[in-house]
Amino acid sequence: MHVEAHDLVKTYPPGVRALDGLSITIEPGEVFGLLGPNGAGKSTTVKILTTLARADSGTASVAGHDLARHPDRVRRAIGVVAQNSGADPLATARDNLLLQGRLYGVRGRDLRTRVGELLDRFDLAGAADRPVKGFSGGMRRRLDVALGLVHRPVVLFLDEPTNGLDPEARSAMWAEISRLAGSEGLTILLTTHYLEEADRLTDRLAIVDEGKVLVTGTADALKGSLRGDAVHVELSGDLDEALVRQAIGAVVRDVTVDGRVLSARADDGAAAVPGVLAALDRAGSPAAAVTVARPSLDDVYLRHVGRRFAEGVAR
Amino acid sequence: MIRQTWWLTHRQLKALARQPGVLVITLMQPVVWLFLFGNLFRRIVDLPGFGAGSYLDYLVPGIVVMNAVSANMWAGMTTIDEIERGTLDRFLTAPVRRGAIMNANVIVAAASTALQSTIIVLLGWAAGAHYPGGVFGPVALVVLSMVLGTVFTGLSNAFGMAVRQRESVIGLSIFLLLPLTFLSTAFMAESLMPGWMQGVAAANPVNWSLEAARGALAASVDWPMLLGRGGWLLALAAAMVWLSTLTFGGYQRKV
Numbered sequence: 001m002h003v004e005a006h007d008l009v010k011t012y013p014p015g016v017r018a019l020d021g022l023s024i025t026i027e028p029g030e031v032f033g034l035l036g037p038n039g040a041g042k043s044t045t046v047k048i049l050t051t052l053a054r055a056d057s058g059t060a061s062v063a064g065h066d067l068a069r070h071p072d073r074v075r076r077a078i079g080v081v082a083q084n085s086g087a088d089p090l091a092t093a094r095d096n097l098l099l100q101g102r103l104y105g106v107r108g109r110d111l112r113t114r115v116g117e118l119l120d121r122f123d124l125a126g127a128a129d130r131p132v133k134g135f136s137g138g139m140r141r142r143l144d145v146a147l148g149l150v151h152r153p154v155v156l157f158l159d160e161p162t163n164g165l166d167p168e169a170r171s172a173m174w175a176e177i178s179r180l181a182g183s184e185g186l187t188i189l190l191t192t193h194y195l196e197e198a199d200r201l202t203d204r205l206a207i208v209d210e211g212k213v214l215v216t217g218t219a220d221a222l223k224g225s226l227r228g229d230a231v232h233v234e235l236s237g238d239l240d241e242a243l244v245r246q247a248i249g250a251v252v253r254d255v256t257v258d259g260r261v262l263s264a265r266a267d268d269g270a271a272a273v274p275g276v277l278a279a280l281d282r283a284g285s286p287a288a289a290v291t292v293a294r295p296s297l298d299d300v301y302l303r304h305v306g307r308r309f310a311e312g313v314a315r
Numbered sequence: 316m317i318r319q320t321w322w323l324t325h326r327q328l329k330a331l332a333r334q335p336g337v338l339v340i341t342l343m344q345p346v347v348w349l350f351l352f353g354n355l356f357r358r359i360v361d362l363p364g365f366g367a368g369s370y371l372d373y374l375v376p377g378i379v380v381m382n383a384v385s386a387n388m389w390a391g392m393t394t395i396d397e398i399e400r401g402t403l404d405r406f407l408t409a410p411v412r413r414g415a416i417m418n419a420n421v422i423v424a425a426a427s428t429a430l431q432s433t434i435i436v437l438l439g440w441a442a443g444a445h446y447p448g449g450v451f452g453p454v455a456l457v458v459l460s461m462v463l464g465t466v467f468t469g470l471s472n473a474f475g476m477a478v479r480q481r482e483s484v485i486g487l488s489i490f491l492l493l494p495l496t497f498l499s500t501a502f503m504a505e506s507l508m509p510g511w512m513q514g515v516a517a518a519n520p521v522n523w524s525l526e527a528a529r530g531a532l533a534a535s536v537d538w539p540m541l542l543g544r545g546g547w548l549l550a551l552a553a554a555m556v557w558l559s560t561l562t563f564g565g566y567q568r569k570v
Binding site for chain 1: 318319322323325326329330333334397399400401402403404405406407408409410411567568569570
């Protein structure tokens, strides 16, 4: 196992429980995602696993080294791309990379070759000798990832790698992360609050909420476990939840109500729609809009967390 | 450790070299003081018992020391910048010794203090200050200003790391700078201070550096004064750097 965390607990004063018994296991070469809204405990997990913060209790090992006993061995084996990776804005991209390599003991020709290679690979060669403060958000983020890779780590931590990027820069970053996963046998732990990102990039993911892992699996398996299509109905007015549940309970299953939106599952979503609409009319809560979809990660999230993901983000 | 210290120092020196204007701008203030106070208080030496021939001679070490305090008090601001930017976290998750990070800060601060002190000494000389003991006195003054600067770099770093608020670092700096300089022999001879002030000055590290520097600048060097006060100053500087390195632990408990 490249990352093994067991029952991590972390409390920040005054008594905010950031992690509440979080456990994950990541296999070599795997891209593992931690998915959850802000404040779910993703960044805290990364800080603990990268030796920056210490857990109050629980055990963890990274790249085969125990975090508590050999933090220095862990540091040598990992690359960290934090939310603010702190490239020196006054220094050039090349100088930032050279310094990072030197801090890990990479030297001489080996270092210069590696830095050149990374500048090419992250499409920064043209701007290599310009100060970082003039870089765009996308360039800066690519440099951050390059900084995490200079010393050829075994495990790479990417904390919200595409947060704040425009759509174009985001898809470029996705392509880069997919390539990384394929080459160098790198194990990647990635945190995100974008469902699509978790869906596209990860081999397995864990949905995290309030400092705990609610469910772990591949995106496909998680979606498959929902058995059936999702039917979402937006009602035109306020609803009497008990009445609505009773009305459509016979047509669809797993009904959840979230504000004016109700979601349910059916083996054949399209076939279930007329029945649902008729039932709602009878219950006095006519529908304003109906969508039928193959199960998405958002549905998985709703099922396990009990609310829609977008709301969790806004909280 | 030494290699890491060097590379981290190299990084900051390179950043400084990229904006030499910063050093020049921070020098404006002490230069203004030097000429303003030098003229304003010129007649002070006529007071019975002052003991110096020219006020400018007396003032140069005072300005050098005041600059060393005020310039190094801002170290905490840089630390806060580096925390917010994520740079400190990046170093802390790399196999970098905590001591190397702090040493680099101290070395860079000492190097820029040395440069500024030298410029003030030379400007004083150009304006007519005398250094009767030759080159030794001014060199000792520059070295002492570096050590004193280290005391305040350490203090400001530790404080910045602990509170992580720019306003507090500015507050500390404003709170300490003027009392520490005026409760010392920077501008006024000790014998002419009120008794209680002499007592405070005796415990004031800014004053230790001044007394040591004046001992070194005299026509015949006052070795016991230079080594005694200088030794205490050095010990305090080491303690502050140590304290400042300890605050990494406190910081990591909070992140």
